[in-house]
Amino acid sequence: MGTQEIIIPTSTIINAILIFAGVYIVSPAAMIVRDFLILRMTKTFILNKYFWDKMEIMQMDKAYLDIKYNKNWSCRDVPESGDGGMYEIDCKKVSKEEFDEYKRQFDFHKRRYRQNYNALIIRNNLINRIFKYYKLEDYLDAIRKDADSKYDRWVNHLTKDEFWESHKHTRV
Numbered sequence: 001m002g003t004q005e006i007i008i009p010t011s012t013i014i015n016a017i018l019i020f021a022g023v024y025i026v027s028p029a030a031m032i033v034r035d036f037l038i039l040r041m042t043k044t045f046i047l048n049k050y051f052w053d054k055m056e057i058m059q060m061d062k063a064y065l066d067i068k069y070n071k072n073w074s075c076r077d078v079p080e081s082g083d084g085g086m087y088e089i090d091c092k093k094v095s096k097e098e099f100d101e102y103k104r105q106f107d108f109h110k111r112r113y114r115q116n117y118n119a120l121i122i123r124n125n126l127i128n129r130i131f132k133y134y135k136l137e138d139y140l141d142a143i144r145k146d147a148d149s150k151y152d153r154w155v156n157h158l159t160k161d162e163f164w165e166s167h168k169h170t171r172v
Helices: 010-045 049-068 096-133 137-168
Strands: 073-076 086-089 092-094
Touching (some): 049 096, 049 137, 086 096, 092 096
Antiparallel strands (some): 073 086, 086 092
């Protein structure tokens, strides 16, 4: 028995090289380019300055509603007594002007929060669908963390203001 030659056609070798290059080089490179283009387009058209400005204002209003305007309030108008009624904010009696200002600011922040929420919900849903479809959920987590950090920053700011405001009148 003699040695046998294995004859591999050149087209098979070229085909194997092209398959290897396609699977291990071109396909990952195409996915990287695809992800880059998706992120670039979402940054340009969805996650633009308008989105982040609205997000900042919405998180600020949410913090105001949670920290400053979440107090119990009540009003009782008593026109026949002549004193104009009794107004309370967080179990403290306040004047009608203070109560009206509190209520006006509460309504302002609540209305603006709703407007910004409605403006951002469509963009947020679109981003969620795009990133989940293309398996880019890590970027969703980054967006959520950024929104949470904006909220936390406003909460810290407001709690410091509340602290100093409460201690301003206690010194004699």
